[in-house]
Amino acid sequence: MAISNRDRIDRMFQVMAPALDDFIASVIGQGDPALGATWVKLVQVKDTKNGAAAGKAYDPLDPQLQFRMFTEKNITSGFQPGWYPFSDALGRAGETYASELREVRNTWAHNGTFSDDDAYRALDTGERLLKLAGAGGEAEKIRAIRLNLRRVTADKADKQVLKAAVDNPEAAGLRPWRDVLPPHEDVATGNFHASEFAADLYKVATDGEEDSDYANPVEFFKRTYLTEGLRDLIGRAMRRLSGDDNATPVVNLQTNFGGGKTHSMLALWHVAAGRPLGDFPQDTQELLLSSGYTGKAVNRVALVGNHLSPSGITKPDGTPVNTLWGELAWQLGGADAYAIVAKSDHDRTPPGQALHQLLAAYAPAVILIDEWVAYARSLVGRDDLAGGTFDDQFTFAQALTEAAKGTNGVLLAISIPASETGDAALIAAGSAEEVGGANGLAALKRLQNVVRRVADQWRPASANEAYHIVKQRLFTQPDAAALAAINATARGFVDLYRKYPGDFPRESREVAYEDRIKQTYPIHPELFDTLYEQWSSLERFQRTRGVLRLMSTVIHALWVGEDASPLIMPGSIPLATANVNSELTQYLQDSWKAIIDADVDGPNSEPVRIDKAKPVLGQRALTKRLARTVFFGAAPTIAPGASSKGVGTQRVFLGTAVPGDVPGNFHSALTQLQDRATYFYSGSGKYWYDLQANITRTAKDQAERLHPEDVWAEVIRRLQGQARTRGQFAGVHIAPDSNADIPDQEDARLVILPPKVAHKRGTESPAKAFAHAATERRGTANRTHRNTLVFLAADEARLEELDAATRDYLGWSHVLDSEADLDLTANQKNQAAQRKAQADQTVASRLLQTFTWALVPAQPDPGAPFTLREVKVEGQSDSLAERVSKRLGSDGDLSTRQAAATIRLALNKVPQIWKDGHVTLGALWGLYTQYPYMPRLRDRSVLEYGIFDLPLHWAYDAFALAAGYDEVNGRYLGLWTPADKTAPPAATDALLLVRPDVASKQIADTTPIPPQTGQAGEKDEQPIPQTVSGRPRRAVDYMYPNAKTRFFGVKTLRSDSVALEWKHVTEEVLTHLRGENVNLTVRLEIEATDPEGFDEARIRTVSENAKTLKFDQAGFEED
DSSP states (O other), X not given: OOOOHHHHHHHHHHHHHHHHHHHHHHHHHHHOHHHHTTTHHHHHHHHHHTTOOTTOOOOTTOHHHHHHHHHOTHHHHTTSTTOOTHHHHHHHHHHHHHHHHHHHHHHHHTTOOOOHHHHHHHHXXXXXXXXXXXXXXXXXXXXXXXXXXXXXXXXXXXXXXXXXXXOOOOOTTOOOXXXXXXXXXXXXXXXXXGGGGSOOHHHHHTTOOOOHHHHSHHHHHHSOOOOHHHHHHHHHHHHHHTTOTTSOSEEEEEEOTTSSHHHHHHHHHHHTTOOOGGGSOHHHHHHHXXXXXXXXXXXXXXXXXXXXXXXXXXXXXXXXXXXXXHHHHHHHHHHHHHHHTHHHHHHTOOOSHHHXXXXXXXXXXXXXXXXXXXXXXXXXXXXXXTTOOHHHHHHHHHHHHHHHHHSTTEEEEEEEEOBSSTTSSSBOTTOHHHHOXXXXXXXXXXXXXXXXXXXXXXXXXXXXXXXXXXXXXXXXXXOHHHHXXXXXXXXXXXXXXXXXXXXXXXXXXXXXXXXXXXXXXXXXXXXXXXXXXXXXXXXXXXXHHHHHHHHHHHHHHHHHTTOOOSSBOGGGOOTTSHHHHHHHHTTSOTTHHHHIIIIISSTTOHHHHHHHHOHHHHTTTHHHHHHHHHHHHHHHHHSTTOSSOSEEHHHHHHTTOXXXXXXXXXXXXXXXXXXXXXXEEEETTEEEXXXXXXXXXXXXXHHHHOOHHHHHHHHHHHHHGGGGOOTTOSEEEEOOSSGGGSOOOSSOEEEEOOTTSOBOTTSOOHHHHHHHHHHHEETTEEOSOGGGEEEEEEBHHHHHHHHHHHHHHHHHHXXXXXXXXXXXXXXXXXXXXXXXXXXXXXXXXXXXXXXXXXXXXXXXXXXXXOEEEEEEOOOSOSOHHHHHHHHHHHHTSSBSOOOHHHHHHHHHTXXXXXXXXXXXXXXXXXXXXXXXXXXXXXXXXXXXXXXXXXXXXXXXXXOEEESEEETTTTEEETOBOTTOOSOOOOOOTTOEEEOHHHHHHHHHHOOOOOOOOOOTTOOOOOOOOOOTTOOOOOOOOOOOOOOOOOOOOOOOOOGGGHHHHHHHHIIIIIHHHOOTTOOOOOOXXXXXXXXXXXXXXXXXXXXXXXXXXXXXXXXXXXX
16 A cells, blocks of 8 residues: 555654664763663753643653754753753754754644655655664665655656657557556566566576576466477476486577577576475476476586686685586585596596596586587687686587486586577677677587587577567466457457458458467567567567567556557557667667657657647557657668668558557558658658658758858858948948958948847847947947948847748758768759759848848937937848948938038037138048938048039028138138139048138128239139129139149058958959049069078979969069
């Protein structure tokens, strides 16, 4: 009966009370020996002082009193001031434990409840307190209660997980297998260990085996199915031991690893133990009785090669044993028997006549030799070991087989691994590990040659008998009601197969198949066939032993998960559970685990998603069951050396369908798997999972594996193409890593921010932070031209779509780039090319849809800091720069034309700028480029055009122009207004924009000046024009600066970034110098020095390349 957590706490206090009583008495007794045994009086004295009844009983085993002694210091200090001995005895930690347990006790005493966590903590605290009190034995008892609680809690959690993983459907009218034939308790509870299915002759022979299923003869035969081969072996053994010279003296137990050799040896060991006949199960009694069993014990020898040291050993009685024959003698009769072969053992020479003498003296006897190959291979190439030489083993083997044959009552059973051919040229599948390399193969071949001359061959279990072996070891025996349910289940399945004849193999519709279902119940025959035909071909799978290990794990998971299906089928195996997954995949490559999770049976696997999306499939978990069947049947066929790949459609259906299923839905589910699963394949009517992803899933898999930086790199690569069309910007800068990468130039520039700094409407986004910092600074220096930058950022919400599209494109690109590695067919290659082209178009479209936020530095109030105004940019153009240009142009945030009146308005924002009556064009242009409160112009030409396009009413709406200012006379030189018929002054930095009132005053003060004749060689000045009204105009002081007709520049390029710096020179300088009438010459000068001198190879390479590139001059010089 299950116990509650209150029961566990109660049990804890019962265990603790005597130990704490002794501890308290001991501690108090150290201070006052007379008081130690009656320590409860201290509590009583305190309570009496506090008004407690005088007749109140005090029990030293009461946990409340014990915890009070630990937690109430005034109990002992009331007896003797300052006395509290538990501080030293328990320490602060102990006092804390006692305080916590006192609260636990109060909760328990008032019938409070305890959660699993509360109870576990209380038990842990009690265990710790007992350890501090020196009560180790009691602490171990509490620990056992605590671990039991942990196991129960874990079982609860496991059950929830397994119930979620095991969702196989019921079959109408058929009872679940769990209700018909329950497993043995150790299998149902999961208390078995994989090693329990690996019989160990050495442990049984030396009384070291703890599992009674192997160590106890009675339990051993209860769980052992007597196959025809085992019956024959025991029968021959009994006749031989009873003195029948016609019975086989030597038996060769040769079969695959895990095929039952050691189990058969254990059967011989146990029947030779001399147990009364009546102790054995009925079928074993009948076999022994018919074979002449007498119940007398005979001598038994178990030589297990991997437990014997070739260096020799000294036995417990002091006998030194060197060789295999020495060990044989000592096991037969101790030191006395060893004396017969002592000389041969000491000399390390195989015994001759002494061996006959030994066997005759200790007959009847059973001699079992296992792992002889393992022992012999350790002697290869050695002659310095006590065990003798490699050749000695086979001399001894021949002598032993002859001696056993010639000695009445002696049975010799030898186990050697199986091989594909009689001469051991090829090791059988599953036996390579047991043989152990070239040395083992040599030993195997020699042993076979010796043993086969004399020995009879043993017959291993047949496939049909294997069903019974597994059933008897794992399940209870059926009663009459169970047999009736088994018959009904077998009939129900065969009826299903007959109802849909085209969907299932022919043999499944026959009466014989109905009988097979009865024999293998509750395991479907298809599952057994797959295990013994496919999985047994794997190197490390150990036939019956491997089947037992796997099926015990599967059955436990299904049992705990309350599987309701009528049979255990390939489609029932819960591959998603950790234990089943580990047991299966240990025989496969490690990469299968991830494939199972993603494509077969993980909680988020593709089959589960398909089932959820399609209720007609999901209500019976159809896709997942089919995926399990395909994996279970096909995984062994993918292994190296497999003859064919995949499972046929009918066999997939056979391993999946239960009564109530509609096979027509199976086809739909398999089609969905083909379209969506990554590692699922089909071809030639077969289905399989493979370690290599299929082409569609390969592309998707690659896309999902991409690091975000790889995706952004592709986005940036595509953005680089946007730099070719600049719209109304002088330059477009793509995805700068930092603000230092954005040049500080006078012309308007668009900065397309990298995708990792995106923007969301109305937020202080990473894009805004980047743009703000870039507007303020370039690297560590303050940025001068802050009003020339506009930023374009990706929309945070649309960025996810762009990421997905880009990943898809890169995934298909990877498929095409890996054509050779993936061994693509022509159709696959065409498919990949089409999908890549589609993805390319999608990325191009989503790129324009994603980069839609223009961040524009703005400063409505010149006295306040600038801000970044967000502007949604959309349009039809394929150029982002053109889209931004058009939108900002319409909003007035980027001007390609600037009227003089607009310039005047801009100047009015900063009236102090022409407090002296004028401002230079250079200073004004600096204002435009530096301060976001000024209009943003495409470039300086916009301003220059605007200042010369003065209106006639310039005095009200604009300004006048002047070539210079004479500070001595306080006059403007070359003062010009639209009324002047002469050409305006040149647009240099020194050009003056003159405040209208100041210009008007100078005009008003000016008197006409007659024309003057210039000196020889000079042209006459033009006459002063009249106004429209005929009023004489003022004289103008003209100043014509010389035109600048030549530009030159010298720049030293950094050797580590020549290409980048040359690119900047080309874009920022040469581009502006090109023109119809401009004669542009660019000369490249290279100088390189090497103090140690250039080597000949470099000189030759550079000289040849310079000649090829047609350098005007080039050469190497000496200092």
